[in-house]
Amino acid sequence: MNKTLVITGGSSGIGLAIVNKFLAGGYQVFNLDIKDVDSNSHNLKNIKCDVTDHGSVTKVLLDICSAQTIDVLISNAGKHVSANIEQTSEQDLLDLFNLNVKGAYSVTRAVLPSMKAAKNGVIIYIASDQAIIGKPNSFAYNLSKHALASMAKTTALDYAKFNVRANALCPGTIETPLYHQAIDNYCQQSGADTIITHQEEAALQPLNRIGQPEEVAAFAWFLASQEASFITGSLQSIDGGYTTQ
Numbered sequence: 001m002n003k004t005l006v007i008t009g010g011s012s013g014i015g016l017a018i019v020n021k022f023l024a025g026g027y028q029v030f031n032l033d034i035k036d037v038d039s040n041s042h043n044l045k046n047i048k049c050d051v052t053d054h055g056s057v058t059k060v061l062l063d064i065c066s067a068q069t070i071d072v073l074i075s076n077a078g079k080h081v082s083a084n085i086e087q088t089s090e091q092d093l094l095d096l097f098n099l100n101v102k103g104a105y106s107v108t109r110a111v112l113p114s115m116k117a118a119k120n121g122v123i124i125y126i127a128s129d130q131a132i133i134g135k136p137n138s139f140a141y142n143l144s145k146h147a148l149a150s151m152a153k154t155t156a157l158d159y160a161k162f163n164v165r166a167n168a169l170c171p172g173t174i175e176t177p178l179y180h181q182a183i184d185n186y187c188q189q190s191g192a193d194t195i196i197t198h199q200e201e202a203a204l205q206p207l208n209r210i211g212q213p214e215e216v217a218a219f220a221w222f223l224a225s226q227e228a229s230f231i232t233g234s235l236q237s238i239d240g241g242y243t244t245q
Contacts, residue, residue, distance in 0.1 A: 007019060058106065080138070080141045082185040124223055205240035206245065
């Protein structure tokens with residue numbers, strides 16, 4: 001019987017790379033997103049779900065859990081706001097936290113009863129290098145990613161007795177639609193040149209390049225595997241060396 005992955009925000013960027021990696025590895029994948037993944041795989045089920053809606057998330061996960069055990073949950077849905085604290089409105093903060101943090105809370109809370117009953121499960125939060133360090137013009141996003149790091153640590157401690165592992169995967173600068181959106185927003189606000197800004201971002205990385213979604217997906221695959229069975233409550237960097245500087 002195939003193992004089962006539930007992922008949020010799996011229709012683009014890092015999420016899509018993870019979906020493809022786990023499908024290739026034989027998983028049954030449930031993608032909770034407002035958009036579908038265009039795939040012919042019979043092992044993929046797209047479920048239109050706004051993860052900011054706690055009731056909808058709970059219902060969807062209850063339906064899935066009633067039919068099979070969820071082996072892996074990857075909470076990936078998120079967005080970025082380029083702004084410092086003064087530029088961040090209350091609504092901006094609430095909207096971002098509803099997606100980045102409350103969404104992660106909702107899916108985690110919904111899958112834990114199934115994982116506890118099975119005495120097995122893996123939860124991976126797609127956080128960010130900003131769960132470890134600060135960056136300018138990223139007040140609300142940085143705050144939300146620190147929250148995911150905390151969620152990984154506390155969930156790991158609370159559910160270790162059920163053999164449920166929780167970790168935060170912390171990508172640095174990865175070439176995704178979210179990355180391009182953040183660059184575009186920054187350039188619009190600052191007047192900076194887009195091409196030069198991309199080049200400057202690459203030069204900031206010790207490995208002198210931007211990471212790729214498939215590299216993050218490969219790390220997520222490892223964290224979900226038996227080879228990572230002694231890893232829980234950790235923040236796992238994949239950032240080209242950026243946070244070591």
